[in-house]
Amino acid sequence: MVGPAGAIEDVLYGGDGLDMLYGGEGRDSFIFESGSAFNNIDQIFNFNEFERDSIDLSDLLIGYTLILPINDFVQLTETGGNTIISVDVDGLTGGINYVDVASIQNTVGLNIDNFLTNKNIIV
Numbered sequence: 059m060v061g062p063a064g065a066i067e068d069v070l071y072g073g074d075g076l077d078m079l080y081g082g083e084g085r086d087s088f089i090f091e092s093g094s095a096f097n098n099i100d101q102i103f104n105f106n107e108f109e110r111d112s113i114d115l116s117d118l119l120i121g122y123t124l125i126l127p128i129n130d131f132v133q134l135t136e137t138g139g140n141t142i143i144s145v146d147v148d149g150l151t152g153g154i155n156y157v158d159v160a161s162i163q164n165t166v167g168l169n170i171d172n173f174l175t176n177k178n179i180i181v
């Protein structure tokens with residue numbers, strides 16, 4: 059199904075427990091919320107940056123502004139052909155303490171700066 063330009067066609071919430079979140083055709087939004095994001099490492103399938111799929115971490119981050127380095131808050135780590143998204147909710151404040159939030163399955167070669175520029179992550 060093709061929606062209007064720029065429309066978010068599917069909204070998928072991480073929520074409690076270990077979830078497997080499947081993107082579809084068109085633009086999907088994967089949303090992680092502070093109350094549940096750190097309980098499990100949810101698995102994201104069919105992520106397509108060129109369809110402007112996005113991962114919304116804005117509820118998790120404390121004190122992030124666009125003038126700060128995104129790398130102090132969000133890291134992407136490749137392992138086993140997947141990309142793990144880790145978040146340090148308060149950046150350098152309180153030391154460096156990343157916690158894994160989600161795994162983008164079967165996807166590598168992602169670039170955090172491009173992600174930010176292209177709004178594939180929402181922070």
Ligand SMILES: [Ca+2]
Nearest residue numbers: 072073074075
């Ligand atoms: Ca979950």
Ligand SMILES: [Ca+2]
Nearest residue numbers: 081082084109
């Ligand atoms: Ca999609």
Ligand SMILES: [Ca+2]
Nearest residue numbers: 148149151153
């Ligand atoms: Ca910190």
